Amino acid sequence: MNDKKTVVVGITGGIAAYKVADLVSRLYKNGFNVQVVMTEHATRFISPLTLRTLSNNPVMVDMFDESGNHKVQHIGVAEEADIVVVAPATANIIARMACGMADDLLSTIILATRAPVLIAPSMNTNMYDKQVTQDNIRTLKNRGVMVIDPSEGALACGVTGRGRLPEIETIYNRTIEVLEGRHRDLTGKTILITAGATQEDIDPVRYITNRSTGKMGYALASEASRRGARVLLVSGPTALTDPEGVEIWRVRSAREMNDICQELFDQVDVVIGAAAVADYRPLDYSELKLKKSDDDLVIRLARNPDILEGLGQRKKHQILVGFAAETNDLVQNARQKLNKKNLDLLVANDLTAEGAGFAVDTNIVTLLFKDGTEKNLPCLSKSEVAGIILDTVLEIQGS
Numbered sequence: 001m002n003d004k005k006t007v008v009v010g011i012t013g014g015i016a017a018y019k020v021a022d023l024v025s026r027l028y029k030n031g032f033n034v035q036v037v038m039t040e041h042a043t044r045f046i047s048p049l050t051l052r053t054l055s056n057n058p059v060m061v062d063m064f065d066e067s068g069n070h071k072v073q074h075i076g077v078a079e080e081a082d083i084v085v086v087a088p089a090t091a092n093i094i095a096r097m098a099c100g101m102a103d104d105l106l107s108t109i110i111l112a113t114r115a116p117v118l119i120a121p122s123m124n125t126n127m128y129d130k131q132v133t134q135d136n137i138r139t140l141k142n143r144g145v146m147v148i149d150p151s152e153g154a155l156a157c158g159v160t161g162r163g164r165l166p167e168i169e170t171i172y173n174r175t176i177e178v179l180e181g182r183h184r185d186l187t188g189k190t191i192l193i194t195a196g197a198t199q200e201d202i203d204p205v206r207y208i209t210n211r212s213t214g215k216m217g218y219a220l221a222s223e224a225s226r227r228g229a230r231v232l233l234v235s236g237p238t239a240l241t242d243p244e245g246v247e248i249w250r251v252r253s254a255r256e257m258n259d260i261c262q263e264l265f266d267q268v269d270v271v272i273g274a275a276a277v278a279d280y281r282p283l284d285y286s287e288l289k290l291k292k293s294d295d296d297l298v299i300r301l302a303r304n305p306d307i308l309e310g311l312g313q314r315k316k317h318q319i320l321v322g323f324a325a326e327t328n329d330l331v332q333n334a335r336q337k338l339n340k341k342n343l344d345l346l347v348a349n350d351l352t353a354e355g356a357g358f359a360v361d362t363n364i365v366t367l368l369f370k371d372g373t374e375k376n377l378p379c380l381s382k383s384e385v386a387g388i389i390l391d392t393v394l395e396i397q398g399s
């Protein structure tokens with residue numbers, strides 16, 4: 001695909017640095033001009049000689065090395081780059097990038113380049129979760145830096161959590177996507193996404209809800225927005241921060257969510273129903289706080305509208321995607337939902353599988369298609385699942 005595009009691979013000092021040898025090797029074997037730039041710390045984790053051999057190019061570390069073939073080394077490399085990929089990106093380089101610092105060769109190249117910058121954060125979970133790191137990552141995203149979320153798993157420091165370098169395959173594929181301009185492949189599309197749980201009031205202080213956190217819907221919204229879509233997010237209450245670049249409606253009840261979705265439907269190309277909408281609400285809302293008595297309390301529930309089903313009945317050109325959370329007979333139950341709601345794709349979630357469902361960052365899903373076929377996906381981060389769902393929507397639209 002490439003006419004010798006230049007990929008600058010920035011390596012910083014994290015234990016995952018050794019894995020990046022594979023990325024460098026793959027890029028070189030696929031015909032790219034690979035320029036490895038390492039921080040001093042990175043050279044403690046993997047030898048520049050290894051990377052020089054795999055990239056077939058001298059590795060750059062020193063800001064003042066005069067052996068290169070550019071007049072001004074850091075500017076020459078920054079200009080030559082078609083993309084700069086930083087993997088692993090430590091908390092330190094992320095902080096330095098967020099401040100606009102240029103205190104070594106890699107940070108200076110990043111500051112000087114006009115090429116897209118893709119980073120793969122990887123570090124100890126506590127460092128990753130620290131507010132300052134999260135703020136820095138958000139700052140970078142707002143400035144257009146592309147970020148591949150770390151995966152979850154056992155880390156070198158002995159703890160288990162978020163912070164693992166994503167698979168090299170994922171980093172490689174994202175690099176190619178950016179180089180081919182495919183990362184903006186949803187430009188021109190309007191996508192309506194519902195997310196989170198709804199809350200159904202019993203009285204002014206009490207309500208019925210469920211355990212959805214909104215993570216899957218928010219991952220879909222940020223992924224779709226990153227890929228160029230106009231995203232209309234209708235969200236129940238969540239503790240999550242607003243995804244960048246999306247238009248957001250905050251609602252509480254299923255009926256509020258339904259009203260907004262009905263109103264927006266005509267202008268959208270795709271609907272993804274990731275919200276865990278309460279199927280029932282208390283039949284009688286009490287304006288006054290209910291008082292307890294010695295007797296049991298019976299609350300009668302009324303049926304809420306099924307948002308997706310209603311949209312399915314109005315469907316014209318739109319692609320409709322639903323989710324199903326099941327604890328038994330996954331495929332059979334999910335297929336019934338697909339048919340009943342007139343959906344094009346159903347993402348079925350086995351709640352009994354470890355790593356799937358509510359409040360975790362990963363998901364294990366099966367995709368069910370209208371033509372009766374299905375596809376099982378392995379345990380992936382919610383943003384990886386989001387990416388695959390959006391790829392699938394594009395395939396359905398193109399078919």
Ligand code: CTP
Binds near residue numbers: 254273308
């Ligand atoms: N959904 C909706 N409106 C509702 C209920 C669900 O739009 N009132 C959507 C959800 O966003 C999700 C899918 O429909 O995409 C889930 O279907 P549903 O039949 O509600 O699944 P469950 O709630 O798991 O159903 P059940 O409890 O009957 O298994």
